[in-house]
Amino acid sequence: MIIMALDHTRDFFHQSVSTTDMLNPATTTPFFFFTRWITHLCAPTFVFLSGVSAYLASQRRSLKDAIAMLVKRGLFLVFVEIIFFSLGLSFNPLYNFIFLEVIWAIGVSLILLALCMKVSDRFVLGVGIILFFGHNILDYLSISSDGVSGALWNIFFLAKGSVISYAPGRLILILYAILPWTGVMFMGYSIGQWFVNGYPPAKRIKNLRLLGAALLVMYIILRATNMYGNPVPWENGEHPILSFLNTEKYPPSLQFLGMTLGPSLLLLSVFENVKSGWGRIVQVYGRAPLFYFIVHFYLLHFLCMIMFFVSGLPLSKATESFMLFRPEEFGYSLPVVYLIWVLVVTAMYFPCRWFYRYKQTHTQWWLKYI
Numbered sequence: 476m477i478i479m480a481l482d483h484t485r486d487f488f489h490q491s492v493s494t495t496d497m498l499n500p501a502t503t504t505p506f507f508f509f510t511r512w513i514t515h516l517c518a519p520t521f522v523f524l525s526g527v528s529a530y531l532a533s534q535r536r537s538l539k540d541a542i543a544m545l546v547k548r549g550l551f552l553v554f555v556e557i558i559f560f561s562l563g564l565s566f567n568p569l570y571n572f573i574f575l576e577v578i579w580a581i582g583v584s585l586i587l588l589a590l591c592m593k594v595s596d597r598f599v600l601g602v603g604i605i606l607f608f609g610h611n612i613l614d615y616l617s618i619s620s621d622g623v624s625g626a627l628w629n630i631f632f633l634a635k636g637s638v639i640s641y642a643p644g645r646l647i648l649i650l651y652a653i654l655p656w657t658g659v660m661f662m663g664y665s666i667g668q669w670f671v672n673g674y675p676p677a678k679r680i681k682n683l684r685l686l687g688a689a690l691l692v693m694y695i696i697l698r699a700t701n702m703y704g705n706p707v708p709w710e711n712g713e714h715p716i717l718s719f720l721n722t723e724k725y726p727p728s729l730q731f732l733g734m735t736l737g738p739s740l741l742l743l744s745v746f747e748n749v750k751s752g753w754g755r756i757v758q759v760y761g762r763a764p765l766f767y768f769i770v771h772f773y774l775l776h777f778l779c780m781i782m783f784f785v786s787g788l789p790l791s792k793a794t795e796s797f798m799l800f801r802p803e804e805f806g807y808s809l810p811v812v813y814l815i816w817v818l819v820v821t822a823m824y825f826p827c828r829w830f831y832r833y834k835q836t837h838t839q840w841w842l843k844y845i
Contacts, residue, residue: 476760477820479521480771482514484816487779487798490806498721500714508717510809515724518577519732520739522656523663525581529588530667538592545589551844552582555769563772566780566799573647578768580651584660587653596665603661610655611729614706635725648797652726659732680744687740694733698722704729759824762831765845771823776800778815 486492497503497511533541556578565572591599610632618628629637634652641647666686669679694704698719701708705728709718722731746754760767776798783793783800792802807815834842 479517500717526660526663549585580656584657606658683744691737
């Protein structure tokens with residue numbers, strides 16, 4: 476969650492975010508590349524652990540209640556994405572732009588998980604394996620994107636900045652295709668049993684390390700051979716390491732998932748027994764994940780608006796982008812972006828701690844969904 480905020484800070488404040496592809500080996504620098512690449516770890520880990528969390532939550536309820544809970548939470552997350560996230564990102568109260576990103580993917584995947592749970596947990600695992608390992612077969616197919624069927628195909632499988640116009644001057648921007656991320660969630664759900672009370676910690680750590688190492692080895696083999704799992708092969712050219720690491724996130728390729736979830740699971744096994752003061756500080760953010768996600772966007776955009784006026788740009792420039800107060804010529808160098816990131820994450824500590832304590836002492840219905 477802390478690393479995630481770096482990517483969003485970059486979106487609001489980096490001077491060349493709209494003109495430079497930070498992952499293009501031909502045009503980037505190692506510093507630029509690493510700044511973008513390290514944040515790739517966030518979304519797959521979020522979605523995977525959402526599956527683990529769904530499994531743990533379902534164990535405290537009957538199957539019927541667990542399914543109802545997941546459907547309600549999924550619908551709530553889609554609502555939050557459309558109403559609160561879209562406003563925080565655009566600052567446009569007329570909602571001319573609606574963004575469907577990771578929260579939407581998690582929400583819809585939870586609903587699909589609830590439907591598959593009706594069959595069995597083995598069915599969830601089977602569907603998860605097919606989606607996780609098999610969705611890149613679509614790279615070899617030529618599918619029309621025209622009409623309703625094409626739009627649905629993009630939404631569920633191929634979305635990469637897909638745009639749907641639903642009224643004059645109103646657009647839906649779909650950045651996260653659903654089903655590749657659903658596969659990630661289903662795989663997380665399927666290892667949820669490793670985290671139940673009574674499961675031997677040593678065995679859990681061993682399992683996480685074996686699975687993490689297997690995913691990482693899979694990524695290295697597939698990437699090195701260019702056999703399968705990413706629409707664009709790597710090139711042993713001027714920047715071979717950067718090219719090797721430049722895998723496709725939209726939608727997440729199998730190589731991308733191996734590259735990101737492999738290290739994340741290895742780190743998860745390492746952090747199992749962290750008891751330091753640093754660990755206790757980081758837990759504060761993890762105890763209020765959705766609150767942190769939404770509020771930090773509003774904080775970043777408010778800061779962006781303030782710095783827009785401080786920079787002396789005319790008000791007419793404020794509406795040039797779908798992100799109000801963020802025109803193309805606005806922005807700062809990457810070191811300044813890092814400084815703003817540190818300040819924003821630090822500022823979010825106390826609100827997250829307050830919200831977690833509020834949840835512990837209050838029982839409003841909506842609190843259980845955040």
